[in-house]
Amino acid sequence: MSTAARTRVRLATTSLAGCFGCHMSFLDIDEHLFELVELVEFDRSPLTNIKHCSPCDIGLIEGGVCNAENVHVLREFRAQCKTLVAIGACAINGGLPAQRNHIPLEACLREVYQSRAGLGASGVPNDPELPLLLDKVRPIHEVVRVDYSIPGCPPSGEAIWKFLSDLIAGRTPRLSHPMLHFD
Ligand code: SF4
Structure with missing residues (x-):
C-alpha cells in the first residue's frame, strides 16, 4: 500500500431498514465522486464486496433497525467507526x-x-435463516451512540458532499439552511 493510500480516510456505508435512496443520493454528488476517491478508501459498502466492517474513520448508515441482523450490523459499525453518521429519516x-x-x-x-x-x-x-423481526422499527440512536445526523428523505447529494468534505478536512460539518430539509 502506498503512503498516500495509508493516509486516506477510511469510509464505510451500509443500509439497514431503508430503500437505498440515501445511497443513491450519495452517488448524486456526481463529479465530487472523483475528489472523494482521492480522499477516502472504501471499507464495507455497496461499492465494495467487503462483508464486515474493519476499523474506519467514518461510517454512514441509512435505514432504521427492524430486525436482529440490523442490530448486529449496527453494533459492528459503531464498534469499528470513530464517527458514526445517520443519513436520512x-x-x-x-x-x-x-x-x-x-x-x-x-x-x-x-x-x-x-x-x-x-x-x-x-x-x-418462518425459515430459521431469516433474521428475527423486532416488535417495532427503531431509529439507530436507540441502539448505539450517533455522532451526526443528516436529515431528509433523502438528504440531497449537495448536503452529503458538504457534510463529508467538512468532516474529512477536519472541520465541524455545517449545512446551510437551504441544504436542510426533513422530507
Ligand atoms: Fe429511503 Fe428516505 Fe429512508 Fe433514505 S430516508 S432510506 S431515501 S426512505
Whole structure:
C-alpha cells in the first residue's frame, strides 16, 4: 500500500431498514465522486464486496433497525467507526418502515402473508435463516451512540458532499439552511 493510500480516510456505508435512496443520493454528488476517491478508501459498502466492517474513520448508515441482523450490523459499525453518521429519516427516526409501529407485528404479518390476495397462500415465512423481526422499527440512536445526523428523505447529494468534505478536512460539518430539509 502506498503512503498516500495509508493516509486516506477510511469510509464505510451500509443500509439497514431503508430503500437505498440515501445511497443513491450519495452517488448524486456526481463529479465530487472523483475528489472523494482521492480522499477516502472504501471499507464495507455497496461499492465494495467487503462483508464486515474493519476499523474506519467514518461510517454512514441509512435505514432504521427492524430486525436482529440490523442490530448486529449496527453494533459492528459503531464498534469499528470513530464517527458514526445517520443519513436520512429512516436512520434518524425510523422513517417510512416505522409506519408499521402502529400495528402489532403479528397482525401486520397476518395481513401481508395470510389475508392479502396473492401472498395469502404462502403463509408467514418462518425459515430459521431469516433474521428475527423486532416488535417495532427503531431509529439507530436507540441502539448505539450517533455522532451526526443528516436529515431528509433523502438528504440531497449537495448536503452529503458538504457534510463529508467538512468532516474529512477536519472541520465541524455545517449545512446551510437551504441544504436542510426533513422530507
Ligand atoms: Fe429511503 Fe428516505 Fe429512508 Fe433514505 S430516508 S432510506 S431515501 S426512505
